[in-house]
Amino acid sequence: MTSTxxxxxxxxxxxxxxxRLITGRTRWTDNLTLPGMLHLAVLRxxxxxxxxxxxxxxxxxxxxxxxxxxxxxxxxxxxxxxxxCAWPITPDMKSPRRPILASxxxxxxxxxxxxxxxxxxxxxxDALEAIDVDYDELPVVLGLENxxxxxxxxxxxxxxxxxNAVWVFDSAGAGTGSDVEDxxxxxxxxxxxxxxxxxxVPAFMEPxxxxxxxxxxxxxxxxxxxxxxxxxxxxxxxxxxPEHKVRVIAPxxxxxFGGKIAVLPEEMMSTLIAQRLGKPVKWTESRSETMVAAxxxxxxxxxxxxxxxxxxxxxxxxxxxxxxxxxxxxLVGPGVPILGAFMFxxxxxxxxxxxxxxxxxxxxxxxxxxxxxxxxxxxxxxERIMDELAVELGMDPMELREKNWIKHEEFPFTTVAGLTxxxxxxxxxxxxxxxxxDYDGLRREQKERRESGDSVxxxxxxxxxxxxxxxxxxxVLGSLxxxxxxxxxxxxxxxxxxxxxxxxxxxAHGQGHETAWSQIVADKLGVPxxxxxxxxxxxxxxxxxxxxxxSRSLVVGGIAVVKAADxxxxxxxxxxxxxxxxxxxxxxxxxxxxxxxxxxxATSIQDIAWAVFSAHNLPDGVEPSLDSADTFDPENFSFPxxxxxxxxxxxxxxxxxRLRSYVCVDDVGVAVNPLIVEGQVHGxxxxxxxxxxxxxxxxxxxxxxxxxxxxxxxxxxxADLPSFTTDRTETPSTTNPLGAKGVGEAGTIASTPAVVNxxxxxxxxxxxxxxxxxxxxxxxxxxxxxxxAAEGGLGSEAGGGLGSIDATGxxx
Amino acid sequence: xxxxxxxxxxxxxxxxxxxxxxxxxxxxxxxKVGTVVxxxxxxxxxxxVHLDGHSVKSCSVLAVxxxxxxxxxxxxxxxxxxxxxxxxxxxxxxxxxxGFCTPGMIMQSIDLLADNPDPDEKAVREGLEGNLCxxxxxxxxxxxxxxxxxxxxxxxxxxxxxxxxxxxxxVGAGGE
Numbered sequence: 001m002t003s004t005x006x007x008x009x010x011x012x013x014x015x016x017x018x019x020r021l022i023t024g025r026t027r028w029t030d031n032l033t034l035p036g037m038l039h040l041a042v043l044r045x046x047x048x049x050x051x052x053x054x055x056x057x058x059x060x061x062x063x064x065x066x067x068x069x070x071x072x073x074x075x076x077x078x079x080x081x082x083x084x085c086a087w088p089i090t091p092d093m094k095s096p097r098r099p100i101l102a103s104x105x106x107x108x109x110x111x112x113x114x115x116x117x118x119x120x121x122x123x124x125x126d127a128l129e130a131i132d133v134d135y136d137e138l139p140v141v142l143g144l145e146n147x148x149x150x151x152x153x154x155x156x157x158x159x160x161x162x163x164n165a166v167w168v169f170d171s172a173g174a175g176t177g178s179d180v181e182d183x184x185x186x187x188x189x190x191x192x193x194x195x196x197x198x199x200x201v202p203a204f205m206e207p208x209x210x211x212x213x214x215x216x217x218x219x220x221x222x223x224x225x226x227x228x229x230x231x232x233x234x235x236x237x238x239x240x241x242p243e244h245k246v247r248v249i250a251p252x253x254x255x256x257f258g259g260k261i262a263v264l265p266e267e268m269m270s271t272l273i274a275q276r277l278g279k280p281v282k283w284t285e286s287r288s289e290t291m292v293a294a295x296x297x298x299x300x301x302x303x304x305x306x307x308x309x310x311x312x313x314x315x316x317x318x319x320x321x322x323x324x325x326x327x328x329x330x331l332v333g334p335g336v337p338i339l340g341a342f343m344f345x346x347x348x349x350x351x352x353x354x355x356x357x358x359x360x361x362x363x364x365x366x367x368x369x370x371x372x373x374x375x376x377x378x379x380x381x382x383e384r385i386m387d388e389l390a391v392e393l394g395m396d397p398m399e400l401r402e403k404n405w406i407k408h409e410e411f412p413f414t415t416v417a418g419l420t421x422x423x424x425x426x427x428x429x430x431x432x433x434x435x436x437x438d439y440d441g442l443r444r445e446q447k448e449r450r451e452s453g454d455s456v457x458x459x460x461x462x463x464x465x466x467x468x469x470x471x472x473x474x475x476v477l478g479s480l481x482x483x484x485x486x487x488x489x490x491x492x493x494x495x496x497x498x499x500x501x502x503x504x505x506x507x508a509h510g511q512g513h514e515t516a517w518s519q520i521v522a523d524k525l526g527v528p529x530x531x532x533x534x535x536x537x538x539x540x541x542x543x544x545x546x547x548x549x550x551s552r553s554l555v556v557g558g559i560a561v562v563k564a565a566d567x568x569x570x571x572x573x574x575x576x577x578x579x580x581x582x583x584x585x586x587x588x589x590x591x592x593x594x595x596x597x598x599x600x601x602a603t604s605i606q607d608i609a610w611a612v613f614s615a616h617n618l619p620d621g622v623e624p625s626l627d628s629a630d631t632f633d634p635e636n637f638s639f640p641x642x643x644x645x646x647x648x649x650x651x652x653x654x655x656x657x658r659l660r661s662y663v664c665v666d667d668v669g670v671a672v673n674p675l676i677v678e679g680q681v682h683g684x685x686x687x688x689x690x691x692x693x694x695x696x697x698x699x700x701x702x703x704x705x706x707x708x709x710x711x712x713x714x715x716x717x718x719a720d721l722p723s724f725t726t727d728r729t730e731t732p733s734t735t736n737p738l739g740a741k742g743v744g745e746a747g748t749i750a751s752t753p754a755v756v757n758x759x760x761x762x763x764x765x766x767x768x769x770x771x772x773x774x775x776x777x778x779x780x781x782x783x784x785x786x787x788x789a790a791e792g793g794l795g796s797e798a799g800g801g802l803g804s805i806d807a808t809g810x811x812x
Numbered sequence: 813x814x815x816x817x818x819x820x821x822x823x824x825x826x827x828x829x830x831x832x833x834x835x836x837x838x839x840x841x842x843x844k845v846g847t848v849v850x851x852x853x854x855x856x857x858x859x860x861v862h863l864d865g866h867s868v869k870s871c872s873v874l875a876v877x878x879x880x881x882x883x884x885x886x887x888x889x890x891x892x893x894x895x896x897x898x899x900x901x902x903x904x905x906x907x908x909x910x911g912f913c914t915p916g917m918i919m920q921s922i923d924l925l926a927d928n929p930d931p932d933e934k935a936v937r938e939g940l941e942g943n944l945c946x947x948x949x950x951x952x953x954x955x956x957x958x959x960x961x962x963x964x965x966x967x968x969x970x971x972x973x974x975x976x977x978x979x980x981x982x983v984g985a986g987g988e
Contacts, residue, residue: 014903014904014906015903015906017911018902018903018908018911019903020911021908021911021914022886022895022899022902022903022908022911022914022915022918023846023886023887023889023890023895023899024844024845024846024847024885024886024887024915025846025887026845026846026911028845028848028912030845030848030849031839031845122829122831122836203946204910204912204946205850205856205858205910205912205913205944205945205946205947206848206850206910206912207849207850252910252911253910254848254910254911254912255909255910255912255946255947257946286852287850287851287852287853287856288852288853509910510909510910510911510947511909512909675906676906678906678952679906679909679947679948679952680909682948682949682950682951682952683909683946683947683948683949684949685949686946686948686949686950687946709851709852709853709855710851710853710855710856710944711853711855715944715946717937717940717941717942717943717944717950718936718937718938718940718941718943718945718950718953718954719937719938719940719941721937721949721950721951723933723951723954724949724951747949
């Protein structure tokens with residue numbers, strides 16, 4: 001029997017989510033108003049490091065509309081364990097207690113010291129002004145190297161050090177017998193580079209907010225969070241509440257990018273205060289608060305040593321990282337840099353590899369997951385140094401990559417970092433990208449511009465990348481000392497009329513789960529796309545879940561949906577056989593119908609649903625339900641990859657960078673919804689390009705964030721970005737039944753090095769071999785001027801910027 | 813102060829504090845929570861509405877300044893159950909992900925099209941410069957605005973012309 005229904009998977013379905021979002025009928029947390037609801041406002045420290053001598057709240061307490069004012073001392077005893085960190089990466093990791101509100105010492109500018117509860121948000125804000133805090137300033141430590149310097153001020157005096165943890169991976173120690181130190185001693189070329197990953201702000205558009213209602217039998221918390229399930233468990237654990245008395249709802253959530261992974265002090269204080277006052281409370285932050293109090297991302301110094309033979313074969317890679325944790329540890333913050341450990345070797349066949357990261361405390365906002373989490377940092381380092389190695393060897397950078405990457409026929413391939421890449425085809429993606437980009441034509445134009453001394457120079461940047469998606473196999477997380485598993489849960493309820501409810505643990509914040517999950521279930525059960533409702537983000541209806549981060553929704557959560565749908569069919573089959581009075585073996589299922597092989601006799605899922613509901617004629621011992629649930633724990637990550645090519649024009653007189661074209665061909669395996677995939681890539685590119693060119697969280701010497709608003713922190717607008725040319729190749733993943741690989745972070749991971757490589761390529765003939773991100777006109781201009789002045793003009797061969805070339809010329 | 817503002821066709825009279833911003837008045841008093849607040853520096857544009865036909869960031873207008881004015885929000889765009897062509901184009905072109913910036917983007921796009929019914933890519937990008945989006949990379953938003961322009965352009969048939977003139981009259985910029 002052939003299907004007459006067009007498959008949903010692979011179709012560019014317009015999203016179900018859109019209708020409410022384009023008409024303003026959304027349920028953002030801040031939209032919620034409950035009877036008698038009170039409003040919170042948090043007083044935040046202006047100092048990065050100070051003793052709190054005293055806090056006088058007397059005047060604030062009598063301000064108009066104020067119901068209560070609390071300081072850290074009032075709330076602290078109720079949370080003995082402090083804010084949670086779920087990723088103790090080493091047994092001796094230093095995990096200082098983070099209070100809900102600081103009561104003795106503030107450790108970053110923006111840390112909360114008091115909270116006002118008032119009848120309106122405006123009254124709560126007004127009363128903050130009336131709180132008098134006497135601070136005794138302490139020396140501030142900022143910057144990774146400063147923090148580790150002898151005699152540096154200590155963020156947490158009691159720890160005796162700013163060093164938080166050291167985490168090491170070594171291929172020799174891992175049993176391959178390949179030693180990086182041998183490679184450094186014996187290779188023809190040894191190249192060292194230092195790269196900096198500036199600090200970024202995730203900058204989701206919806207500021208964080210929560211509403212807590214303590215008035216029912218369960219305490220209900222609505223929060224603009226990515227992780228309602230984790231938040232529920234952590235709220236119970238942090239505050240000592242019975243978990244079954246807590247329900248968390250993530251309604252419509254306006255973006256996350258990792259920035260809403262945290263469990264917030266504000267969520268904990270809202271819960272405590274709601275309980276104390278017996279009334280619902282709401283906390284909504286201003287954008288300026290978000291900038292200082294929501295976690296930041298990146299912030300690493302990377303020292304890379306790559307070794308190679310003169311023919312371009314790479315022989316080893318050594319990575320030494322310093323990673324800034326900020327003042328405390330975030331929920332998964334310590335683990336972010338070590339995710340990079342598995343990705344620095346990228347698509348290349350390094351025989352020897354050593355990775356070590358040192359996590360450091362400074363008096364800054366804490367850092368934690370931000371789109372890509374560890375993988376953009378790693379991809380940047382390796383793709384930048386591959387370009388530098390190509391220059392050193394006099395090779396075309398693409399040729400160097402091709403020489404060292406894993407060939408299509410070599411998959412599955414176990415890398416030096418111990419991951420097994422199941423599938424990939426770097427050749428196909430690269431060939432397609434080069435064709436779309438006109439690689440050879442642009443190289444010719446670049447040459448002409450250089451020769452004519454054009455004031456606008458052209459550069460071509462390459463980033464051929466892979467990443468690991470689908471975080472994560474639980475046993476892998478266990479081996480990395482992460483506190484939780486990486487499975488995901490799904491449930492399918494077949495309603496009496498044959499309509500379907502799909503409940504997913506992967507709570508969405510803009511990625512289109514409702515549409516993609518409907519497509520999956522429509523194909524599996526043969527029901528119309530429109531007949532499926534996807535429910536998520538409420539721990540009551542979706543009682544199990546690990547939520548959404550690390551491009552795990554589809555490749556973990558989507559597979560749980562597939563498995564649950566298979567169970568529905570398994571339950572339906574004996575009922576179908578009973579109804580049609582045949583043996584189960586005589587049945588086949590296609591396009592929503594069980595039919596008896598070789599006959600016209602058929603019954604649909606909808607018919608069976610009604611038969612189950614009526615229960616008039618069911619086989620003995622069959623429960624009257626087609627509902628089913630299942631959980632998927634991946635056996636392996638998935639490994640999307642792609643080739644990104646960027647052409648950048650650099651005005652050598654002003655330093656201004658214009659992206660002339662950006663082409664990428666990504667391989668995300670099977671695309672359930674190509675339209676959503678394309679949208680995810682576009683958004684990811686914008687964020688990665690923004691890291692390269694625009695964004696940086698900057699502190700002044702006192703530790704104040706000087707980029708604390710959207711007026712100072714340069715989120716790109718439509719006018720700042722070009723249109724992208726995106727395309728796909730499709731090499732299915734072999735480790736999940738959908739063949740999908742994940743896409744949420746790909747664009748961000750790949751684009752930053754592509755852009756920076758392009759800009760460096762445009763001005764390399766001035767002697768420039770590195771510019772720190774973001775590549776502002778001033779920095780680019782300075783780099784050109786510095787090199788032209790120092791080296792006497794064009795054509796200099798010398799290194800510069802942050803890096804230096806150490807070509808040993810053979811050690812035999 | 814007592815003010816009367818017509819919001820999405822209904823007149824509301826309220827006592828407001830002089831400092832109340834229009835966006836807070838719309839959200840908290842009128843109940844139009846489709847208009848959202850994304851920043852406190854007038855940079856993000858998420859709160860964009862039409863005030864007497866022209867787009868404004870409602871966080872940079874005092875409620876008292878809107879006294880006697882007509883405000884259109886995202887919730888008042890659809891007419892007789894029919895989405896505005898720009899709303900439709902955002903859906904058709906996948907011009908939104910999390911959707912938080914979307915109401916402001918749509919309101920700004922309508923004003924942009926009233927001003928320039930056939931914008932090229934550059935004009936759309938510059939016209940949306942005051943509205944930030946973190947999800948889409950803007951490409952599909954630009955595509956949606958140009959698609960809507962195409963749908964509404966004069967000469968595309970009576971329906972398109974009706975939509976174009978309807979939009980122009982809504983933003984009070986007809987004939988430009």
